[in-house]
Amino acid sequence: MKATVLVRPKQGILDPQGQAVESSLRQLGFSVEGARIGRVVDLDVQATDPTAARAEVERMCEQLLANPLIESYEIELSDGTA
């Protein structure tokens, strides 16, 4: 299965990158606020069962992909045919 992990700075955690990008967007004339910058990790996992695949990717997030002190994560799964 294909998995996409979205890692974001947690709510309330200062995100200076997001602030800097937001201020640049404003300088370009866009009216925006609340820019937050995270990262995307795309994975091919061997598991074919969605429950097993999700559980495995969750373990990856807990152990490596996200730092729970400052980051939250979201997992999206697809069978790869889309």
Place this chain on the structure above:
Amino acid sequence: MTSPQPRIGIVRFPGACDDRDASWAVAALDAEAVFVWHRQMELPDLDAVVLPGGFSYGDYLRCGALARFAPAMEAITEFANEGGLVLGICNGFQILCEAGLLPGVLRRNRSLTFVCRDVPLVVERSDTPFTTRCQDGQMLTIPVKHGEGNWYADDDLYAELEARRQIVLRYAEPVNGSLNDVAGVVNERGNVLGLMPHPEHAVDSLLGSADGALLLSSLVESARERALAVV
């Protein structure tokens, strides 16, 4: 009989850049520096370990996040859990936080810019193995050079650390946005210290300050005491 030189391991990760300075500094302070390659599964006989600064594994994902899984880190975790002295400088501090050996996390500097300058520090505790040569409240001048030194812990964790006096060094002025100007943190047991400033770059007044030698010679002395205790 002269007292023996303690053996201090300097861990080399791919992307480390301060390993030679750290080695030179501890050797100048009368210790034997022993390089440890990151793929080593076992540590040689050591009285202390230094994780030097740099950009291990290119700082990919998060600083220190990948180095934490290096084979040598498993041995170092065991060494620390047995009470061995471990000092993490800059990237070494980041690795120790990611490995869970020290509390908190180091984030991007608030300014988003790399900070490279001498900074004033206050010694909050002189009763750790890394600060015995200092006085409580002493001011030190030691350089920093980092893009991710903005230490953070949530309110509950920070309150616990304060109550247990685990904050050892603070910046005397804002440097990187670090929570309450924390510059260095020790673990609960007191045998693992991480700090963002680079004491190994400040061991000779020719280079601006020799205050880093106070920290490193404290480590060397503590390591020597341990070496003698074993003999």
